[in-house]
Amino acid sequence: MTATRYHHGNLREARAQAAVEAAREHGPDGLAIRELARRVGVSHNAAYRHFADREALVDVVAQVAMQGLTDAMARRQDDVDRTAPDDVPPSPQERARARLRATGLGYVDYALAEPGLFRVLFTAYPEAPDATPDADDPFGRLNLALDEMVEVGALDPARRPGAEIACWSAVHGFSMLLLEGPLRGLDPDTRTACLDVLLDTLDRGHPAA
Amino acid sequence: MTATRYHHGNLREARAQAAVEAAREHGPDGLAIRELARRVGVSHNAAYRHFADREALVDVVAQVAMQGLTDAMARRQDDVDRTAPDDVPPSPQERARARLRATGLGYVDYALAEPGLFRVLFTAYPEAPDATPDADDPFGRLNLALDEMVEVGALDPARRPGAEIACWSAVHGFSMLLLEGPLRGLDPDTRTACLDVLLDTLDRGHPAA
DNA sequence: GCCCCATGTGGACGCCGTCAACATGAAGGA
DNA sequence: TCCTTCATGTTGACGGCGTCCACATGGGGC
Numbered sequence: 001m002t003a004t005r006y007h008h009g010n011l012r013e014a015r016a017q018a019a020v021e022a023a024r025e026h027g028p029d030g031l032a033i034r035e036l037a038r039r040v041g042v043s044h045n046a047a048y049r050h051f052a053d054r055e056a057l058v059d060v061v062a063q064v065a066m067q068g069l070t071d072a073m074a075r076r077q078d079d080v081d082r083t084a085p086d087d088v089p090p091s092p093q094e095r096a097r098a099r100l101r102a103t104g105l106g107y108v109d110y111a112l113a114e115p116g117l118f119r120v121l122f123t124a125y126p127e128a129p130d131a132t133p134d135a136d137d138p139f140g141r142l143n144l145a146l147d148e149m150v151e152v153g154a155l156d157p158a159r160r161p162g163a164e165i166a167c168w169s170a171v172h173g174f175s176m177l178l179l180e181g182p183l184r185g186l187d188p189d190t191r192t193a194c195l196d197v198l199l200d201t202l203d204r205g206h207p208a209a
Numbered sequence: 210m211t212a213t214r215y216h217h218g219n220l221r222e223a224r225a226q227a228a229v230e231a232a233r234e235h236g237p238d239g240l241a242i243r244e245l246a247r248r249v250g251v252s253h254n255a256a257y258r259h260f261a262d263r264e265a266l267v268d269v270v271a272q273v274a275m276q277g278l279t280d281a282m283a284r285r286q287d288d289v290d291r292t293a294p295d296d297v298p299p300s301p302q303e304r305a306r307a308r309l310r311a312t313g314l315g316y317v318d319y320a321l322a323e324p325g326l327f328r329v330l331f332t333a334y335p336e337a338p339d340a341t342p343d344a345d346d347p348f349g350r351l352n353l354a355l356d357e358m359v360e361v362g363a364l365d366p367a368r369r370p371g372a373e374i375a376c377w378s379a380v381h382g383f384s385m386l387l388l389e390g391p392l393r394g395l396d397p398d399t400r401t402a403c404l405d406v407l408l409d410t411l412d413r414g415h416p417a418a
Numbered sequence: 419g420c421c422c423c424a425t426g427t428g429g430a431c432g433c434c435g436t437c438a439a440c441a442t443g444a445a446g447g448a
Numbered sequence: 449t450c451c452t453t454c455a456t457g458t459t460g461a462c463g464g465c466g467t468c469c470a471c472a473t474g475g476g477g478c
Contacts, residue, residue, distance in 0.1 A: 017355070034465065043427050050425095054466065093417070100415075125391040133461085153418045162406030163415065165383070165392065169407055170375070172390070173382025181381070182334040183374065196369030198378055205414030206309075206364045206372070208302070209269070242433065252458050254436085259456095263435065 012050040014040050016060050020117070023061045024084040028123050029114040031058055050074055058124045065121035068114060069138045073106030077141070092152035100145045100201050107138070111175035119179060122172075142167055170202055221259040223249050225269050228328070232270045236325040237332050240267055267333045278347045281345035282315030285349070301361035309354045310408050313380045316347070317404055320384035328388060331381075351376055379411055389414060 006127050018039045022030035033054055034044040043081035051057045065088065080098045086089055090098065111118045133147065149155035174195060177183040186194070226249045231239035242263055243253045260266045289307045293299055299307065320327045342356065343349035354372050358364035364372065383404060386392040394402070 023420050032465065033467090035409055043464095045428080048467080097415075122385075122390055127391060127394055148414065150418070155415045157418045158417060159409075160408070161411065162403045165386070165403045166379070166407040166410040169382035169386060170379045170388055171382065173378035173380065173384075174374070175382075176331075177374070177378060179383055181331055182336060187337055194371045194374045197368070198375040200368075201372065201375040201411055201414070203414050205410070205412050206306075206358065207368060208363055208365065241434065242436090253434095255457050255458085257436080 009163060015047060015050060015146045017055075019057055019061050020064050021075050023065075024114060024116045026129075027119045028058070030116065031061060035058065035061065038039060055124070058120060062124040065114070065117035066138065069107065069110045069121065070141065071135060072110035073103050073138055073141050074135075076102035076106035076109065077145070081094045083170055093154040096145070096148045096154045100167070101203070103145045103198050104167065104202070105195070107171040108175055111179060112157045112191075115179050118175065122176075138187070139164070141166065167202060170198055173181065174198055222249075224259060224266075228270050229273050232274075232329045233323060235327045236328045237261060237267070239325065240329065242266065242269060247392045264333070267329060270326065271333040274323070274326035275347065277326060277378070278316065278319045278330065279345055279350065281319035281322070282312050282347055282350050283344075285311035285315035285318065286354070300362040305354070305357045305361045305363045306412060309358055309376070310412070312351050312354045312399055313376065313408050314404070316380040317384055317387075320388060321400075326390050327384065331385075348373070350376065376411060379407055383407055 018036050019031055022032075022036060022039065031054065033047050033151075036057075037044045037047055046090060049055065051060070080095065080102050082096075095127075097168060135144060135145040146155065146163050146167070150157050150160050169189050174183075178186060178191065210261075224245060227245050228240055230250065231241075240263065242256050245266075246256060248252045248396060251359075256266065257404050270311070286308050289304065290310050291302075330361060339348070342352035343355060353375070355364065355372050361367050387395060387400065
């Protein structure tokens with residue numbers, strides 16, 4: 001896999017990289033085969049040696065985005081333990097709640113930091129989220145966080161099924177409304193305030209007066 | 210505004226109707242100016258007498274979808290009072306909670322019943338949801354429902370700000386994950402079960418064991 | 419040193435949105 | 449009644465897109 005092999009260098013790599021860059025800038029619309037060919041300095045159609053069709057190209061970018069999303073969530077989750085004071089360790093329940101909240105924060109973090117990649121991801125998200133929680137998958141991380149909630153007694157096991165979809169829906173909806181929905185243009189301060197309310201609501205529901 | 214006036218009948222109307230039909234079947238991708246021209250039996254470019262560009266056409270369909278969404282929410286809300294037993298009227302708190310839940314149910318109802326129109330709506334949703342709650346607007350109906358929650362003491366007024374965005378995010382995210390996200394293919398039973406969990410979570414939060 | 423086949427090229431087709439120039443005919447005033 | 453005007457519809461063109469095809473090229477294995 002040395003560089004500049006073949007006729008034109010290892011094009012697949014260059015092409016994928018250019019695709020990620022374009023998607024980062026212009027979202028799904030930036031993923032045009034011909035435009036990318038131009039950007040890499042190769043003729044259109046060359047892409048078809050490496051990608052079956054446009055969809056395959058999108059899938060490659062989506063995989064990158066998926067990893068980025070996972071990382072963003074992991075970063076926030078790790079923050080929970082890192083920023084906890086050593087002398088007064090939080091209770092397991094507090095920690096579990098904090099980690100669940102961090103999961104959501106990381107999700108929205110990524111959506112806002114990489115709107116283009118985030119939007120590409122959700123035009124090509126693989127259908128069946130694997131049932132086995134996997135820390136290297138956004139949905140898996142969420143499931144692990146919820147399992148922890150149950151383990152430490154912060155969540156009634158009877159209400160565990162479906163909780164992952166509820167949480168995912170909430171942060172995903174918030175992200176979509178912000179990115180390409182009616183909440184675009186919401187200023188950053190209001191944004192974080194609303195996210196706080198959202199995560200609180202998931203945690204405590206609508207508290208009566 | 211008689212029918213078949215002008216050269217070709219009142220084309221604007223026919224065109225808009227065809228657009229709605231196409232969007233209903235194929236979502237935003239169905240809204241192609243040329244394709245619609247063919248469908249109406251008129252030459253391409255005729256559209257430009259009535260719509261500035263493709264975006265204007267999308268806006269027309271989005272308005273129809275907006276009305277449909279409002280109606281779906283209203284229907285579910287009206288069901289609350291209609292199905293309540295006359296002899297044992299629910300408490301005001303119960304009624305408010307039920308109406309808020311109905312608001313969410315109606316939202317998802319419409320997303321599932323008219324996926325094409327729903328998706329078009331959210332490629333052209335007007336930016337600033339008006340601050341004044343209006344019963345003829347989806348966001349307004351949600352706000353009214355939440356205001357009722359506060360009035361009857363079912364929601365702490367201090368937690369009212371942002372609640373509308375939390376609720377909207379949740380049902381919107383759920384709809385998007387179902388329509389074009391990783392939850393497409395979820396069978397109807399699991400679907401309604403998950404929606405129940407989602408709405409319960411908004412109401413009561415994550416209850417401890 | 420030669421041949422094969424992976425890789426890249428150029429052209430074509432049918433879509434799309436959009437602009438400009440032209441055609442048509444209904445409406446309304448002379 | 450006729451003639452003009454202007455809204456409405458048509459034809460053609462341009463550039464961009466994804467995709468299929470036939471063809472060119474040259475590096476690596478024999």
